[in-house]
Amino acid sequence: MSTAVAVTVFVIAYVFIATEKIPKTVAALAGAGVVLALGISGSDDAFFSEDTGIDWNVVFLLLGMMIIVGILRRTGVFEYVAIWAAKRAKGSPLRVMILLSLITAVASAFLDNVTTVLLIAPVTLLVCDRLDIKPVPFLIAEVLASNIGGTATLIGDPPNIIIGSRAGLDFNDFLVNLAPIVAIEIVVFSLLLPRLFRGSFTVDPARVADVMALNEREAIQNPKLLLKSGAVLLAVLAAFVLHSVIHIxxxxxxxxxxxxxxxxxxxxxxxxxxxxxxxxxLFFAGLFIMIGALVKTGVIGTLARLAADATGGDALLAVMLILGVSALLSGFIDNIPYVATMSPLVLALTNDIPDPAHSEALWWSLAIGADFGGNMTAVGASANVVMLGIAARSGTPISFWEFTKKGAVVTVITVLVAAPYLWLRYFVFS
Structure with missing residues (x-):
């Protein structure tokens, strides 16, 4: 009974989030309230459990970085980068989109993608304001790029940290195995942008001329605060990279x-x-509680187990099934709890596959599927939710379906490109 209720509550809340009949934060908190009120999840499950509760690491990471970015914004550095990017792109909106997407993808490999989105979004809004073009396509392109780029390293996307811990894989393992396919995907993604956002690149030549005449150095308003903020931000980013050494x-x-x-x-x-x-x-808090109820009642575990059992011991089939199922499920539920639930099952599968290359490929298919699948919908990855929040506050809201129409296309294409990579690298040339 509790399983059916948990699924029903999640589906109803998800429909409201997707249709935006009511604010998504209200829908998520209402769904969380129902599962708590009915006793499907208790306070221990919601607030203290790593498996079924609010992921406070995500919440406080966001809070801390939002404060840092808020103070950094007062220095004028975002205006500086915005003018610099627009001038390097010669005022071409398409080149601006490609440039900012590439910056986002590379940065997301060495920061977590949520931090990258928090840093790049203000720059994008300013560029679009200077050129008098709509920022929504640019914000969507950047968050899609962040989820692709974050796949390349251990720290780039939160699911990778879970996989690394469970499988005993380090930073270099991720870099060697996933960076090549990420580089390929970024090239494919860049080529896809003109078609994906067709009609979004018209700009007034007068605005381009105005931007080209600007001096980006004049944008810096508080050099002393910039130095302080830059030093703190660099120290924070260094600590992110050294996570496996300092254990903070x-x-x-x-x-x-x-x-x-x-x-x-x-x-x-x-x-x-x-x-x-x-x-x-608050939206994250509500979403984590609802997903936690699905984890507690065994819904996510059952789905993952059915997918794993369907392989019948065939390593290649297992890799492709994990890739596809992970991409699909991570598009509709946050990829963090999905990977946390799926990783023990993948570990069990690796024990039954004698070839080390084949068994390791299972982990990479899980990482690729979960990370790329996060692009499918507006709630598939933490970075998506953060970007939508920033867009709403800037007065240029992005609807669930506006994001999903683009994200689903990118997810399908990136997964289709990744499938032959996994087959060739770990089964043909291993």
Missing amino acids: EPSVVALLGAGVLVLLSGTEPKQYLAGVEWETL
Whole structure:
């Protein structure tokens, strides 16, 4: 009974989120309230369990980085980068989109993709404002690029950290095995952009001339604060990269960095808290609780187990099935709890496959499927939710279906490109 209720609540909430009949934060919190009120999940499950509760690491990572970005915004550095990017692209909207997407993809490999989105979105909004073009296609393109680029490394996407821990894979393992396919995917994605966002690249030549005449150095308003903010941000990013050495969670690093920057900058609470996307954080809380109810009642585990059992011991079939199922399910539920549930089953499968190359391919298919699948819908990955929150606050909201129409196309194409890569690398040339 509890399983049916958990599924029903999730489906109804998801319909409201997708159709936007009511605000997505209200839908997520209402769904969370129902599963808590009915006892499907208790307070221990929702607030204290790593498997079924709110992922506080994600929430506090976002909070810390939002505060840092909010203070950094006061320096004028985003205006500087926006003008620089527009001038390097000669004012061409398509070249601007490709340039910012490439920057986002590369940055997402070495930061987590949520942090990258928080940093790149303000730049994008300013570029589009200068050129007087709609920012929505650019924001969508960047978050899609962030999920692709974040696949390349251990720290680029949260599911990779879970996989690395479960499989005993380190930063270099991810870089060697996934960076090549990510590089291929980014090229394919860049070639796809003109068709995917056809009609979004018209610009007034007068606005281009105005942008080309700007001096980006004049955008820096507070050089001293920029130095302080830059030093703190670099220290935070270094700690992210050195996570496996210093063993401090990124969420703790982000909060410490935010605290230090607040002290160094002397910023008032009203100022640094103004940049926090509170609705986004609450939406995550509600979504985590609803998904936790699906985990607790065994729904996600059952789906994953059925997919694993269907392979019949065939390694190649297992790789392709995990790739496809992971891409599909990660598009509709957050890929973090999905990977947390699926990884023990993948580990069990690897024990039954004698060839090391074939068994390792299972992990890479899980990572690729979950990370690329996060692009399918507006709630498939944390970065998507954050970008939609930023867009809404900027006065240019992105609807669920507007994102999903583009994201689904990119997911299908990137997964289709990844399938032969997995086959050739781990089965033909292994």
